[in-house]
């Protein structure tokens with residue numbers, strides 16, 4: 001995980017940039033995108049005018065310096081707007097810092113383009129087009145995103161993943177994808193470029209972490225609408241207060257009305273909203289996951305169902321051959337020989353380890369010239385070889401082999417089922433081996449459930465997420481592993497298209513579905529899922545279909561990403577509750593103080609016992625401003641939560657942030673009042 005990524009909330013550099021950003025974002029054209037803060041800015045401009053022409057709107061003052069009062073309100077409003085901009089700039093700054101380190105990787109490098117006549121031509125990496133084929137050898141930088149079409153090499157991807165251990169990339173299979181900017185450490189690769197210039201993975205990643213391509217998410221838009229409605233309501237309240245004041249013999253000054261308005265509109269959440277969203281994406285990036293949009297991160301928070309692969313996700317995935325069991329009276333040597341024969345060219349972990357075990361047991365079978373190898377596919381669930389003499393040797397899922405043998409007129413030995421069940425009962429994968437129409441026996445493939453899985457699924461269950469394990473394995477193995485890992489459900493003998501069916505079924509019940517995938521096979525399912533997390537090592541098709549990519553290619557990462565999404569939603573909900581509760585509390589703090597002199601009965605409501613109306617208003621306004629930077633750390637880090645159902649989380653947070661939101665301003669405003677009242681008294685307020 002992001003070991004070399006900066007974990008500090010704000011570095012001096014980010015702080016510096018954010019201060020500059022706070023001012024440049026004051027541009028009204030930019031502020032308008034955030035209507036709540038725009039109202040603050042308009043208020044600031046009006047009070048500025050009133051600082052120059054105090055009598056502009058016919059305000060009168062009884063004994064106090066009206067101009068000075070307007071100046072003070074104007075300054076506090078200005079600072080409020082700056083604080084909100086600062087929050088957003090800090091969040092953006094963290095992304096920009098990451099983008100800067102990525103950009104270092106993005107320099108133009110030389111590339112060796114292979115021409116059709118077989119010769120090489122040196123070009124710049126920026127000139128490479130989709131479909132070009134390049135040669136890259138040890139020590140050279142891979143000039144663009146692509147797929148390996150020949151060769152096998154170890155690649156240092158630390159430039160983008162921060163992970164220093166090199167990874168193997170090879171043609172075919174699920175580890176054929178390479179990213180521009182990474183370096184080949186040993187051997188060579190022939191690569192077909194898969195991205196157009198300027199639209200590489202790195203380009204898109206930089207744009208995303210910089211926030212350049214950030215769009216408001218549907219939830220943000222909905223919340224914004226709510227905030228705007230509240231703002232309009234409070235504007236109306238303030239406008240009607242003026243005649244009410246006149247009627248009861250108080251002439252409220254324009255600055256007071258503006259101050260009151262700003263205190264009442266939801267500036268806290270208005271100022272922190274985009275920072276919360278950016279921070280959510282940033283937190284995902286820190287886990288070395290690139291989210292293609294804020295919407296994707298947010299969807300994580302709504303996930304109800306998580307679909308996980310068994311092999312490689314729940315288990316280690318390097319299924320190792322552990323033993324050979326002959327059936328139907330076949331000789332063990334024959335079983336081992338055939339298992340080895342059909343694994344000679346099988347590059348899967350299953351194939352490699354079968355061959356290895358066979359060799360350990362003394363097998364010496366060699367490739368016969370003219371043999372035709374049939375590689376494994378998830379569709380057929382078997383692999384094998386057709387020998388020059390026409391003999392067909394296969395290994396694969398037992399039901400697939402049984403069908404294969406039956407078609408050739410063979411019989412299924414009576415003791416096969418028993419052996420298969422025995423292996424499956426241990427959570428292992430049985431691979432049945434046949435030579436033409438004769439079943440010889442079973443290979444026992446062992447795989448282990450990763451440690452800590454039970455706890456992780458338990459956590460997910462508590463937050464109301466259902467986990468379903470998908471596997472191409474037989475039902476018994478699936479059931480055993482599912483039980484051991486503690487998933488809620490499983491689908492056995494699952495083909496790629498079954499995954500899409502499963503996703504669609506869940507979605508038709510109104511569920512939000514998350515899944516991970518690596519191969520091209522997974523691309524349609526990744527696209528269908530609400531949250532699709534592709535492995536960086538996977539094929540380009542899978543990466544393009546997904547809305548998130550894990551640079552570390554760790555399929556279990558989906559568990560963390562979903563929790564980050566949940567945390568984003570909880571943080572936003574909590575701070576919205578806090579903000580609105582705050583505003584209501586301020587109402588009760590200021591109104592009695594304002595009307596106290598004219599309507600002494602209101603004195604009963606003045607429970608806070610604030611010194612003077614001026615002190616009350618300015619204390620509330622100051623509190624309103626400083627609460628924004630005080631909440632930046634919470635907005636960025638996210639509200640801590642314990643795994644429990646959404647309903648419980650909501651109730652708990654309503655209590656903490658709602659009640660807290662009502663109490664905090666009472667305490668805060670009172671303290672500020674105690675501090676500023678003597679100062680105000682000095683200048684005649």
Ligand SMILES: Nc1ncnc2c1ncn2[C@@H]1O[C@H](COP(=O)(O)OP(=O)(O)OP(=O)(O)O)[C@@H](O)[C@H]1O
Nearest residue numbers: 309310311348376378381382383396397471472473
């Ligand atoms: N190299 C192989 N040769 C022949 N058969 C294989 C090979 N690898 C796997 N199989 C068989 O095909 C089945 C399906 O494999 P597949 O990789 O699609 O799913 P899986 O690895 O069991 O599950 P998951 O979906 O979690 O990866 C396996 O259960 C096994 O019986």
Ligand SMILES: [K+]
Nearest residue numbers: 262263265267
């Ligand atoms: K407010």
Ligand SMILES: [Mg+2]
Nearest residue numbers: 311312378472
């Ligand atoms: Mg598999």
